[in-house]
Amino acid sequence: MKAAVFHKMKDIRVDNVEDPKILDPRDAIIRVTSTAICGSDLHIYNGMIPQASNMVMGHEFMGIVEETGAQVKNIKKGDRVIVPFPISCGSCFFCQHGHYPHCENSNPDHYGPEGGLLTQKGAALYGYTDLYGGYAGGQAEFVRVPFADVGPVKISDQFTDEQVLFLTDIFPTGYSAVHWGEVKGGETVAVFGCGPVGLMAQKVAWIKGAKRVIGIDLENYRLDMAQRSAKSETINLKDMDPIEAIREMTGGRGADVCIDAVGMEADKSLLDRAKSVVHLEKGTINALQMCFSAVRRGGIVSIVGVYGSPYDNFPLYQIFDKGLTLKMGQAPVQLFVDELYSWVDQGKIVLDDIITHTLPLDQASYAYDIFNKKEDNCVKVVLKP
DSSP, X not given: OEEEEEEETTEEEEXXXXXXXXXXXXXXXXXXXXXXXXXXXXXXXXXXXXXXXXXXXXXXEEEEEEEEOTTOOSOOTTOEEEEOSEEOOSSSHHHHTTOGGGOSSSXXXXXXXXXXXXXXXXXXXXXXXXXXXXXXXXXXXXXXXXXXXXXXXXXXXXXXXXXXXXXXXXXXXXXXXXXXXXXXXSOEEEEEOOSHHHHHHHHHHHHTTOSEEEEEESOHHHHHHXXXXXXXXXXXXXXXXXXXXXXXXXXXXXXXXXXXXSGGGOOOOHHHHHHHHHTTOOSOOHHHHHHHHHEEEEEEEEEOXXXXXXXXXXXXXXXXXXXXXXXXXXXXXHHHHHHHHHHHHHTSOOOGGGOOEEEEGGGHHHHHHHHHHTOTTOSOEEEEO
């Protein structure tokens, strides 16, 4: 089959690889009909999260069930499904408590309680390095789905792929950010980052009753998308100080909730780059530091942008003095997916209006390049195997 394969930093090629096979009675094989490139894929592409060997990329995918193992009874050949990105067994302590990204059984070689830099990680993720299970991802014609009696969700034929594909990751991730922010109604929510996850968080914030939703970014085309798709107020980092602007918009207090939808690949200065080398840091916490300043005292900072290394001068003093609550992590997609699917079904939210590029899988290398370089106004790429 054809698949988008990571070879080394900034080198994604569409190769012919071996077709997946059923390896366990709880497996299924999915014929992929649509898959997407996620901002998290760029962490591997740019070498922020290490991967030494070739690997099929991709954790946002959906398709048709081709084959199931003997113990898979909830789906059958011919069913159309979306597949949540955490690989979770459904029966361990963490899965039973709804903490699917911390599954004890899907990442046996690298799982552990420590959450270390290069050891003792959480649950496995599709196409997300050997540290997270080493499973082949879904940017391919076919994919093996472990624990298929837990993950896949059947989708009605009334929806196009594009209308439901983002139930696999970016919609539940944006929802998690707002859920962790405890938005109940009347709040001002500031979302740092107007990429796909940030846009989803902005859409969800309105549905949850936010009084004001502010999107912050430094790319005008992404801010334009936030205005069109999420109906948010916007701030361009290049034009004004976002902290002062947010305080001015909130009577000097700051936002009730700040969401970091950027992570470690935020823009950074030459001095920041030099400091990163000295301290062996991957990327920067610039976006997170802006959240700490822009949120009001007693507010919540919700972090869904990915961070992959320790950082010098982490402002613990500021978090303590302001009495902030921090919530963060990978989204527990399986916990929320049924409710979020009902939102799509009821027309409460539109997901496909952020797609800017739909390309054949053969063009995956080009798609990664323009998404990474923020060229051609690229917000979200969907690939068709």
